[in-house]
Amino acid sequence: MNLTITRRHRLYRGHRARSLNITEEELVEVRARERTFDGAYWRTAMKAFSMGMIILRLFTRSFYKIGIVFVAFGMTILGIAVLRRKAAGDVFDQRQPFQTAGFWVMITTLITTIAYIVLLILIVRL
Amino acid sequence: MDTSPCLHPFDQTQATSAPTSPSAPNTRKPSISFNLHHNNPVDNHASKSSDSIGTVPLDEVKALPTQLVKSPSVASSSSGPPSSQVLRNRMEGKANQIAQSSDLSSNPGTAGTDNGDEQQRPPMIRRNTGPGGRYIDVPEQVPKWTTRLSAGLRKLYTRYSPSLTLENKGSIARDHLAVTQLFRLQQPGSNPHELIKVSELGRPLGGSFISLGILFLWLGTSRYFHNQTVLSYGQFPASRGSVILATVTVLAVLLACFIIVILQGRT
Structure with missing residues (x-):
């Protein structure tokens, strides 16, 4: 019997999120995800944003382009963070195989290298 | 009762007011079996039992000590996974009563054995934080030494503070913020x-x-x-x-x- 019921709540293992009892392994998994996505990607984006904000607000006008580079870098990292979180799969659904983050690491490395090179050029020509 | 001096007073009053009744653990059983059933990872669909979740108070389930869940009679009665899958007791270390009762249950020689599981159950504790919890403000008559220390430090800081408090008029704020513009x-x-x-x-x-x-x-x-x-x-x-x-x-x-x-x- 194929029931397609539209529910207000998303169900995890058949239970709503508030009444779900998380096992120890799932808790470890959730913690690892939060470390990665909130603690690494999101934090990097926030740091770049705030650094760009500091440069744009406090520094002299000759540093304007450097601040813009920081803000653009932060936005790109934020987009990568969102896409990476979507691609990471579900904690409560262990059926699909795990895929390592090599692709995302390569993309992040390329973008960061480009940002660094632009920053280097801007600083040397300052 | 008097031979077990390390019992919590709440437990004692509870035990004396409600004497040992063999039907009391049976009333506990449905929530426990539900508990184990909940942790079953095979349980993958929304059945009718999941709709009755909201009726069971979650705080009461979480306040149960793990010892009670791990007791062999309950484990044998349910078809769920063994005690390694038992949920985390989030009240661990937060309430002294739970720690005390778990200490009691770890060495059953000191505890009253006639009462069994019913006595090792901690008193009903409502969580202060998290979903379903409510914050109960307990007024304190005498402030703690930490409060007094922080108040004293704050007073000391306001006396010797290097920053000035100025009336915000005209371009005062802008001028004083421009002083901070050191990065150039x-x-x-x-x-x-x-x-x-x-x-x-x-x-x-x-x-x-x-x-x-x-x-x-x-x-x-x-x-x-x-x-x-x-x-x-x-x-x-x-x-x-x-x-x-x-x-x-x-x-x-x-x-x-x-x-x-x-x-x-x-x-």
Whole structure:
């Protein structure tokens, strides 16, 4: 019997999120995800944003382009963070195989290298 | 009752007011079996039992000590997984009663054995935080020493504070914020005698740190892929060389900077 019921709540293992009892392994998994996505990607984006904000607000006008580079870098990292979180799969659904983050690491490395090179050029020509 | 002096007074009153009744654990049983059933990872669909979740008070389920759930009679009655899947008791370490009752249950010789599980159950504790909890404000007559200490420190700080409290009128805030604008490389034309050398130093310093950043970025990427390949063999590489390299290079740049500043100040 194929029931397609539209529910207000998303169900995890058949239970709503508030009444779900998380096992120890799932808790470890959730913690690892939060470390990665909130603690690494999101934090990097926030740091770049705030650094760009500091440069744009406090520094002299000759540093304007450097601040813009920081803000653009932060936005790109934020987009990568969102896409990476979507691609990471579900904690409560262990059926699909795990895929390592090599692709995302390569993309992040390329973008960061480009940002660094632009920053280097801007600083040397300052 | 009197032979067990380490019982919590709440437990004692509970035990004396409600004497041992064999039907009391049976009333507990449905929530426990529900509990184990909940942790069953095979349970993958929304059945009718999941709709009755909301009727069972979650706090009561979580306040149950793990000892009670782990008791063999309950475990044998339910078809769920064994006690390794038992939920985390989130009240651990938060309430003294739970710790005390678990201490009691760890050595059953001191506890009253006639009461069994019913006595080891902690009193009903409502969680203060989290979903379903409510914050109960208990007024304190005498402030703690920490409160007094922080109040004293605050008073001391307001007395000797280096910042001024000014009436916010006109461009006061803007002027005082502009004082904070310390981050500027001095232009060569502005003050040609002293600060031009700092400006000369800023560019190579920034460039060297950016290039160090690129170096560490690629070191990190290579380390990631090294990890990725090695982890599939069940090993993990410790990082020694990159740490030493980072330390030595940053230290070299900072030392060079320091020496240049010192030499410029001397001439």
